[in-house]
Amino acid sequence: MELTKILAPEAVRVIGHLTSKKRLFQELGDLAGTAYGMTPASATDGLQEREGLGPTGVGHGIALPHARLHSLPGIQGMFIRLEKPLDYDSVDRQPVDLIFALFAPKDSGVDHLKALALVSRTMRDPQICQKLRANTDPAKLYAILTEARASQAA
Secondary structure (H helix, E strand, C coil): CCHHHHEEEEEEEEECCCCCHHHHHHHHHHHHHHHHCCCHHHHHHHHHHHHCCCCCEEECCEECCEEEECCCCCCEEEEEEEEEEECCCCCCCCCEEEEEEEEEECCCCHHHHHHHHHHHHHHCCHHHHHHHHCCCCHHHHHHHHHHHHHHHHC
């Protein structure tokens, strides 16, 4: 599995400032609607429901919110870089500025876990995170994310 298969270039965005996790999930829902044709409300609700089970802030300024939804053709990802970090209730209590969200079909089974593991490995790389934080162009962010894993897989 490669990030180019689950992350569309139009699903990468830079946002200046958000005031809450709820507002972040609404932005992700809107982005899911724009980039993939999902219903924004169902995407937002799915993220909030999953977050209710436990925080998806994994530490070091990174959050990996995800949800399983009905009627998706496959696993779909979105990336948001925040210019001003957001309090997220992360495991290390640090605010987040790099958010990679995943949506998977309800019946995706192990593919959802493989995608989550791929995103997690990518976002755990300090060099990748440093490059992501140093750029504000969505096209450049997409290239950093997709080229990093492709070169490591080769």
